[in-house]
Amino acid sequence: MKVSIFVPCFIDQLYPQVAFNMVKVLQKAGCEVDYNANQTCCGQPAFNAGFYEDSKDICRKFLKDFKDTEYIVAPSASCVGFVKNNYSKLFENSSEGAEVNVLKEKIYEFTDFLVNVLKQEDFNAVFENKITYHDSCAALRECHIKKEPRALLDHVKGLELVEMNDVETCCGFGGSFAVKFEDISGAMADQKVNNALQTDAKYIVSTDMSCLMHIDGYAKKRQLPVKCLHIADVLASGW
Incomplete structure (x- = not known):
């Protein structure tokens, strides 16, 4: 299974080890992991600040960057939730509406993807705490x-x-x-x-x-x- 990862802004800048560990687990699960280096942001910060048109520009880029992917997996329910619940509102009655509907069905939060798509729960991890x-x-x-x-x-x-x-x-x-x-x-x-x-x-x-x-x-x-x-x-x- 080929999986494209989305790495949120703050993880990219402050906690890159989270992204690397997500890739490590996905690869152990048998996934072929792809990273599009052109990716930026999901658009949520601008949207939450009330800059809806600026947010739409960022969201359009997100749509373009992940247009040809089978699955998108992100280590952030916040970003995934934004895409699933707000892209439809931003692009209501627009030409991007159909594309948004497809995107919403193939983006997953990391744990949701492991358990509900890959049907895997045990990765032989050890953490004695x-x-x-x-x-x-x-x-x-x-x-x-x-x-x-x-x-x-x-x-x-x-x-x-x-x-x-x-x-x-x-x-x-x-x-x-x-x-x-x-x-x-x-x-x-x-x-x-x-x-x-x-x-x-x-x-x-x-x-x-x-x-x-x-x-x-x-x-x-x-x-x-x-x-x-x-x-x-x-x-x-x-x-």
Whole structure:
């Protein structure tokens, strides 16, 4: 199976190891992985800031870059959720409408693709740590992903998953929300981190590095004893 990967802006710039580990896992699953170096952004930041025409220009490029792909896989439910739920609104009653409908059916978040398309859950990963899992808003509410990451983590040798209180509550990131409403965002991060600490977990794991970036920044600033890892990093551990 040939898979084209989409690497979100912030992962490309700040957390490239997440993309490399996603490729590592996909290749172990038997996929032929393709990366289009012309890719840029899905268009979400501009859309969320209210610059709809600028967003459409970026989205048109995304459509062009992935037009001839069989599957698109991304390590971000946020980006995937944006494509699935907002491209149709941006291109409603336009010539790109049919192309958007095709694209929506072939783009997947990483864990969703592994479990529901490839039907694989065990990658012989080893990660001997206690972790807690954060359900990102995008994964949970936009992509309807809940059981998939947990099914994958359940097969990781040595890993102990302890669910935190209010696990489905937002971490406070929300892209530009964290900038516009800093105090509220910080209070939500405080709640999330404290709930994680109560589990005695050493790591917070999620499908979304954007959430983890926010949570990790809060924890590091206060020198709290918890670290953040994308699920691709966990699945690529130990082999």
